[in-house]
Amino acid sequence: MQGVDSDRPETPAGKPADRFLDREEGWLRFNQRVLELAEDTSVPLLERVRYLAIFSSNLDEFFMVRVAGLKRRLATGLAVATQTGYHPRELLERVSELTHELMLRHAECFTTSVAPALAEAGIRIVRWDQLDDTDRHRMRRYFRRSIYPILTPLAVDLAHPFPYISGRSLNLGVTVRDPNAGGRTFARIKVPTVLPRFIELGGERFVPVEDVIAGHLPQLFEGMEVLEHHAFRVTRNADLEVDEDETDDLVQSLENELLRRRFGPLVRLEVEDTISDPVLRTLREELGAEEGEIFRVPGPLSLAGLDQIADLDRPELRYDPMVPVEPRALQGRVDDLFAVLGEGELLVHHPYESFVGTTERFLALAASDPQVVAIKQTLYRTSGDSAIVRSLIEAARSGKEVVVLVEIKARFDEQQNIRWARTLEDAGCHVVYGVVGLKTHCKLALVVRREGDGSLRRYGHIGTGNYNPSTARVYEDFGLFSADPEVGEDLSDLFNHLTGFSRKRHYRRLSVAPGGLREDLMAQIHQEIGNAARSEPAGIRIKVNSLVDEDIIDALYDASCAGVPVDLWVRGACALRPGVPGLSETIRVRSVLGRFLEHSRVLVFENGGDPRVWLGSADLMPRNLDRRVEALVRVADPEQRARLVDLMELAMADTTASWRLDQFGTWTRVTHDAGGEALLDVQNTLRGDRHLRAVDG
Structure with missing residues (x-):
C-alpha cells in the first residue's frame, strides 16, 4: 500500500484524502501477526499449533462477517467507496489476493515447520497412505463402529439435486463410475461435526477424519468404482439481520434468523490443491463460486481443528503454567471484599490477578450476603458453565432483586445467550435485552447492600472484558471495583437507561x-x-x-x-x-x-x-x-x-x-x-x- 501522497487531493479540513489505512487489510495484517507467532520457532510448539488454529478460526469469522458485508453492499447497490477510496469490488479483489497469500503461508507453516517439529516431539499427523496394515485395521474397526452409522452419501443425478453445503462444514467430493452403465456420478459426503477433527491412532499419532472416511469409500459406494475424491469446504455469510422496529418478539425473531444463518450466501470455497479440474468445475458451477472466491491450498483443510492437538497433555511443549495471584489489597481478606471496597477502589488486572478471586467472588458474596438486597448485571458473553450465572440464580432464589441484561445479539454467541436468558428468567431474575437498535457491550455489575447503620450502599464493577471465566484466563483485561457514591449513582442511572426509558447523556465518572x-x-x-x-x-x-x-x-x-x-x-x-x-x-x-x-x-x-x-x-x-x-x-x-x-x-x-x-x-x-x-x-x-x-x- 502506498504512503500519503502530498499531490493527492485534500479534504475540506486540509488533510490528504489518502490519510486512512484500509480497515479490511488492517484486519488481515492483524491475522498475519498471529501467523507470525506460529512461524516463530522460539514459541513453545503446542502454542504454535494453537496460533495456527486461531488464524484459521479468525479467517472464518472475517469471511462470514466482513467479506459477507462487502458482498451484501454490492448486491444491494450500496457500493460506495470506502474511506480509503476503494470501490467494494476493488476491495474484494484486494482481500482475495491477500487472503490467498496468507492461506498459502499458513499451509506452508503447518506442513514444512510445525508438523515436522511435532513429529520430532513424537506427535504425528499422518495421512491415510502413510498408515501400515495394523493402523488400517484399527481404523476399519473404528470406522464401522463410530463413523459409518452417521454418514450420509448424497449422489447428484437427475433424481438427486446438488445438496446444500452448510457453512464451515468439511466435505468430500467423490466421483464414482457404474461398471455396468458406465456413467460417472458425483457424490458429496459431509464429515459429521460430532466427529473429532483428527482420529487418534494411539501413541500421540493422528489421522485427519476425512482420510479415514476416504479410505472406506468402497464400502459407502458398494459395487461402484471410486475414481477420485477431494476435500472441500464452504464459508457462508453468517451475519444476522433482525429489524427490531418491526418485530414483536426479539428472541423469537433472532432464533428464526439463527436457523437461516446456515443457508447464507457463499463467500469462500476452499479446496485442496490436488483437486481435479472436472470436480472443481462441478463445485464452482453448483455452488455459484466466482474465481476470486476459490482458494486452493495444500491439505488438510479446516485447521481450526488443530485446537485438538494443541490441547494434548504435553506441558513441556507449552508456556509455563500461569497462576493468577490475589491482589495485594485482598490477601487475607478475600471474604471481606465489601469492607475492602469501603476503604478504597480496587483495580485488578487479569489474567495476572485472579478473576475467580475477584469478579466471581464479588458476585458470589453478593448472592450469599443477607445484607445485599439487589444485583444488576450485564452479560455479553459468558461461558458454558458460568459461576456468575449460578450466583445470579442463587441471589434471585433467595429473594434478592436481580436484574440481568443479556445481550442476545452478541455475534456467534446468540444461541447460548438465549439459553442463559431463559435459565435466568426461570430462576426468577428480571431479564431484559437492552435498548432497541443497539448492542449492549458495556461490562457492568451493581450490588446494593444494606449497611450496619441501615443505609443502602452501592458497590460496582466496571470491566474491559466479558464476565467469562474461561476467556479471563487468556484475555488481558482490567476491572475496577468501587463503592464511590458517584460511581454508584452513575451505574444506577445507566441501568435505569438500559431497563427503562432515559436519554441521559452526561454522567459523573462514567x-x-x-x-x-x-x-x-x-x-x-x-x-x-x-x-x-x-x-x-x-x-x-x-x-x-x-x-x-x-x-x-x-x-x-x-x-x-x-x-x-x-x-x-x-x-x-x-x-x-x-x-x-x-x-x-x-x-x-x-x-x-x-x-x-x-x-x-x-x-x-x-x-x-x-x-x-x-x-x-x-x-x-x-x-x-x-x-x-x-x-x-x-x-x-x-x-x-x-x-x-x-x-x-x-x-x-x-x-x-x-x-x-x-x-x-x-x-x-x-x-x-x-x-x-x-x-x-x-x-x-x-x-x-x-x-x-x-x-x-
Whole structure:
C-alpha cells in the first residue's frame, strides 16, 4: 500500500484524502501477526499449533462477517467507496489476493515447520497412505463402529439435486463410475461435526477424519468404482439481520434468523490443491463460486481443528503454567471484599490477578450476603458453565432483586445467550435485552447492600472484558471495583437507561456511548491540543483493540500537528497512518500479541500534568461509539492511574518487543535491539511483577 501522497487531493479540513489505512487489510495484517507467532520457532510448539488454529478460526469469522458485508453492499447497490477510496469490488479483489497469500503461508507453516517439529516431539499427523496394515485395521474397526452409522452419501443425478453445503462444514467430493452403465456420478459426503477433527491412532499419532472416511469409500459406494475424491469446504455469510422496529418478539425473531444463518450466501470455497479440474468445475458451477472466491491450498483443510492437538497433555511443549495471584489489597481478606471496597477502589488486572478471586467472588458474596438486597448485571458473553450465572440464580432464589441484561445479539454467541436468558428468567431474575437498535457491550455489575447503620450502599464493577471465566484466563483485561457514591449513582442511572426509558447523556465518572462518549473523547483530545499550544504538559496514550473511526483519527492528526505526543497501542486493525510528515509525525503505533489476548481499553490524557485515565469496554470504531452501549470509567486513585500510565509507557518503550506500524501500513516485528539483545516482553514482565507483588505482599 502506498504512503500519503502530498499531490493527492485534500479534504475540506486540509488533510490528504489518502490519510486512512484500509480497515479490511488492517484486519488481515492483524491475522498475519498471529501467523507470525506460529512461524516463530522460539514459541513453545503446542502454542504454535494453537496460533495456527486461531488464524484459521479468525479467517472464518472475517469471511462470514466482513467479506459477507462487502458482498451484501454490492448486491444491494450500496457500493460506495470506502474511506480509503476503494470501490467494494476493488476491495474484494484486494482481500482475495491477500487472503490467498496468507492461506498459502499458513499451509506452508503447518506442513514444512510445525508438523515436522511435532513429529520430532513424537506427535504425528499422518495421512491415510502413510498408515501400515495394523493402523488400517484399527481404523476399519473404528470406522464401522463410530463413523459409518452417521454418514450420509448424497449422489447428484437427475433424481438427486446438488445438496446444500452448510457453512464451515468439511466435505468430500467423490466421483464414482457404474461398471455396468458406465456413467460417472458425483457424490458429496459431509464429515459429521460430532466427529473429532483428527482420529487418534494411539501413541500421540493422528489421522485427519476425512482420510479415514476416504479410505472406506468402497464400502459407502458398494459395487461402484471410486475414481477420485477431494476435500472441500464452504464459508457462508453468517451475519444476522433482525429489524427490531418491526418485530414483536426479539428472541423469537433472532432464533428464526439463527436457523437461516446456515443457508447464507457463499463467500469462500476452499479446496485442496490436488483437486481435479472436472470436480472443481462441478463445485464452482453448483455452488455459484466466482474465481476470486476459490482458494486452493495444500491439505488438510479446516485447521481450526488443530485446537485438538494443541490441547494434548504435553506441558513441556507449552508456556509455563500461569497462576493468577490475589491482589495485594485482598490477601487475607478475600471474604471481606465489601469492607475492602469501603476503604478504597480496587483495580485488578487479569489474567495476572485472579478473576475467580475477584469478579466471581464479588458476585458470589453478593448472592450469599443477607445484607445485599439487589444485583444488576450485564452479560455479553459468558461461558458454558458460568459461576456468575449460578450466583445470579442463587441471589434471585433467595429473594434478592436481580436484574440481568443479556445481550442476545452478541455475534456467534446468540444461541447460548438465549439459553442463559431463559435459565435466568426461570430462576426468577428480571431479564431484559437492552435498548432497541443497539448492542449492549458495556461490562457492568451493581450490588446494593444494606449497611450496619441501615443505609443502602452501592458497590460496582466496571470491566474491559466479558464476565467469562474461561476467556479471563487468556484475555488481558482490567476491572475496577468501587463503592464511590458517584460511581454508584452513575451505574444506577445507566441501568435505569438500559431497563427503562432515559436519554441521559452526561454522567459523573462514567462516559457512555452512544451520546456522550464520542463528545467526551473529542473534547479531551482538543484539550490536549490547547495545552500544547500553551506549552503545558500534553500527551495522549490509547490502548484499544481497533482504531478505525475517522473522526477520532482526524482529531489525533490535529493533535499531532499541534505537537502533542500520541502513543497508540492497537492489537488489531488500525486505520491511522503514523509518522507522516506534516500529518502524524508525533504518533507512534505499536501492537503486542502473545500468550494472552490484549483486550483491555485504556485511555490516558496528560491533562497539564495531572493525567485523566479511563478504562472500559469501547474500541474506537463507529459501531462502538454510535451503535453500542459502551461505558468508560475515570480512574480516580493516583496510584492506580500511575500503574496504568506505567503500563502504557512499558508497551511503547523502544526497549520493549512489539510490532511497529509505519505510514505505509506495514507492521514490523521488533524483538531484539541493534546489538542482538532480546527486548522486554510485556506479558512476561507483567507476570513477574505480579509474582513479586504476591511474595512481597
